[in-house]
Amino acid sequence: MNNYQADKCTHCPIRSKIYCSCLDKDNLKDLSISARHETFEKKVVILSYGKSIKSIYNILNGIIKVYQLNEEGEQQIIGFLYPGDFFGSHEGGNYQFFAETISQVKLCKIPIDKFKMHLEKNPSIKDRFYEATINELSLAREHINILTKNSAEEKVLDFIKMISSRQDKMGQPINPVHLIMPRNDIANYLGLRLETVSRAFTKLKAKELISLNSFESIILN
Amino acid sequence: MNNYQADKCTHCPIRSKIYCSCLDKDNLKDLSISARHETFEKKVVILSYGKSIKSIYNILNGIIKVYQLNEEGEQQIIGFLYPGDFFGSHEGGNYQFFAETISQVKLCKIPIDKFKMHLEKNPSIKDRFYEATINELSLAREHINILTKNSAEEKVLDFIKMISSRQDKMGQPINPVHLIMPRNDIANYLGLRLETVSRAFTKLKAKELISLNSFESIILN
């Protein structure tokens, strides 16, 4: 019954990275009781646009893609989430996007009503949420900057660099860069076709800007 | 000395739209004393990336463009600001972008130290800032959605629609749509060249999706 132990949060591998870091021992123990760990297989939709918010989620490991649907009902990926990221907050009642697993994912799930109780007792959590939103905003602007690059090659190279620096922020080596998501998701994120992305990889390889260990493990030269 | 009157805020045309709306009469009078109205001509840079935050600004009238510089030092516009919008907050010490006037602009300027005093007395202002950041995030995602549209024509049409709904939110008619910013700025925002934007306008006109009163006044059919 590892799921229900009261010191789950004390040993949490991502605690330092998220809002929980502002809680003291007692509050953390309290949170532990509300939190549940859940594992999802790849290609599972965790939450959907428009559905009422029931829980907030922290990623313990694995990768998730976040997307919206445009007017034509096509998927538009707006971000990739990694361990230490959380989602399901700041949407005023309803989720504003879809979240789908790319790999197997282990999540920490906290029911929204329980969470709101913690929030009342620890108003500083709100500051953490505000900071997280500001961070999301700067990531969205980074995305915009990539999307306005003129060539597909630049977009793909910037994407690889972005994932590399993300690895860096998580305390992992910047090389090799692991592109766990399929090429099609990269293409979607960059506003390109997967064939174009594939060709960009080939060109970047030819220019020796990158090397490929495997098609998901890239070395930035 | 209209600038120094203590009831400036009481008659403020944009108060209902921004954080000041959560203040009571006394606090509003207090804010009035700190606030200064300033007028800028077009093409004036109000604030720059990296500079320390000295004031926060509310737009009373006119239009401002917000941009960042990419690695090559080129301008990338990330948004246009209208009356009722504010900027200069949530950047932790330093401005994270450039703000430049597109038209003549009248601003309400509040020194950051004075503002922080108000914030301490009225913690609910922080909630308003949080909401505003969430709103900025959804605007950024709208921008991303436009940027990933495949054709230039779609991008330009979406842009016009976006400005139209912005007018709607400000309580103005949705038609005609006033594109105060130069074509070059529209192109930059959309990740296109101005010639391409110009051609898109011509095509949309030919398809009778839009009509042009003047080149800045567009009717959405």
Added chain:
DNA sequence: AATTAATATTGACCAAAATCAATTTTTATT
């Protein structure tokens, strides 16, 4: 391990946007 299914790469061709250049329209200045 062998077969099947899913992804990714490469190729040929076409459509769309970028580029370079000239012209027209609008705005600013004398």
Added chain:
DNA sequence: AATAAAAATTGATTTTGGTCAATATTAATT
């Protein structure tokens, strides 16, 4: 009002990315 300057449109050409199709590679399943 006339001239100069700035911004926008249109044209011709090149480059790039999209599309459709075939092949190759990787992953999943029997």
